[in-house]
Amino acid sequence: MQLQQNISLKPFNTFGIDVSAEYFVELEHAAMLEEIANDAALPKQVHALGGGSNILLSKAVSGLVVHNKLKGIVIEKEDSEHVWLRVEAGEIWHKLVMYAISNGWAGIENLALIPGTVGAAPIQNIGAYGVEAKETIESVTGWHWEERAFIDYTNADCNFGYRDSIFKGRLKDKIFISSVIFKLNKKPTFHTAYGPIQHELERMNIAELSIKAIADAVIAIRSSKLPDPKKIGNAGSFFKNPAISTEHFEMLQTNYPGIPCYPFSETMMKVPAGWLIEQCGWKGYRKGDTGVHEKQALVIVNYGKASGEEIWALSGEIMQSVKERFGINLEREVQVW
Numbered sequence: 001m002q003l004q005q006n007i008s009l010k011p012f013n014t015f016g017i018d019v020s021a022e023y024f025v026e027l028e029h030a031a032m033l034e035e036i037a038n039d040a041a042l043p044k045q046v047h048a049l050g051g052g053s054n055i056l057l058s059k060a061v062s063g064l065v066v067h068n069k070l071k072g073i074v075i076e077k078e079d080s081e082h083v084w085l086r087v088e089a090g091e092i093w094h095k096l097v098m099y100a101i102s103n104g105w106a107g108i109e110n111l112a113l114i115p116g117t118v119g120a121a122p123i124q125n126i127g128a129y130g131v132e133a134k135e136t137i138e139s140v141t142g143w144h145w146e147e148r149a150f151i152d153y154t155n156a157d158c159n160f161g162y163r164d165s166i167f168k169g170r171l172k173d174k175i176f177i178s179s180v181i182f183k184l185n186k187k188p189t190f191h192t193a194y195g196p197i198q199h200e201l202e203r204m205n206i207a208e209l210s211i212k213a214i215a216d217a218v219i220a221i222r223s224s225k226l227p228d229p230k231k232i233g234n235a236g237s238f239f240k241n242p243a244i245s246t247e248h249f250e251m252l253q254t255n256y257p258g259i260p261c262y263p264f265s266e267t268m269m270k271v272p273a274g275w276l277i278e279q280c281g282w283k284g285y286r287k288g289d290t291g292v293h294e295k296q297a298l299v300i301v302n303y304g305k306a307s308g309e310e311i312w313a314l315s316g317e318i319m320q321s322v323k324e325r326f327g328i329n330l331e332r333e334v335q336v337w
């Protein structure tokens, strides 16, 4: 095991924030997790790092950062309708999506181009364009630091919710996800109800709908709205879309007739945080090297040398103004270290 000390995490987070990790190791084999757990010289505080695309590094990281490099995709089983893939958690998510599409296996095509690794997909139940990862996750395997064993979690065990799971709740920091089993469909059901997909498919003049065409449409929409982390540091949606009571929504609607919404439950409506933030005048805002993306107000960006503290402070100001104007508490979606 090659242990590194005091290394910069700048290349390992898509916000491009330059803070150091006290200890850092690349995880090449799942068996190394047991070695780490048994090594009394290593710190007990362990942080699992995947693609670093959903984290805000607010300060230097103490303890051990374990960078997941576990790779491999194998077919666990298949029948005439489905294929079950075991995917190692360090695989790049988008690579898995493209691999599934090239084999004609459906279910994750709407999730094309989401940055990050496969291991992060269950943690925050990644979702986009009307589809969530929970719909295809059969089970998750992870190393439990306290139990010192690999444990399988069924889909039901994972307690999936909107950008939420047991791995963000009761099992936060207790589990290192090592692999995920996905159940994909050999006979696709297309999810094209989400407005922008319809528009994009029409614009692309698609003769016959396919999972490849849907992924192409999603890639086109994402590329047009969301900043490429290789060019401008960001972690995708910085906040969750808040759910508010129907009464609260109706009250807001009298003052803001154009307020967009999605039904969330019988008594709650979900409102796009991007819209709320734009209404408060933040879209395109810049202060030093931090800012709010000019095409999608839900994305906070680092134009170069922003620090984690500066991004944290800006997000706090945004939350405060949305609270004052709409009476809505925004919740950060990114994981803060």
Ligand code: EPU
Pocket (backbone or CB within 6 Å): 127, 128, 129, 130, 196, 225, 235, 236, 237, 238, 239, 240, 241, 260, 272, 273, 274, 275, 276, 278, 283, 295, 296, 297, 298, 333
């Ligand atoms: N909107 C604005 N101003 C903005 C941004 C959005 O008015 O600056 C309005 C749009 O006009 C639209 C609505 O808000 O009416 C929704 O916008 P969009 O379709 O861009 O989606 P979103 O709700 O802002 C969510 C996810 C994204 C996902 C898209 C597409 C969350 C927190 N974010 O964003 O996920 O790609 O839907 O399904 O749920 C991510 O999690 O990192 C992410 C990018």
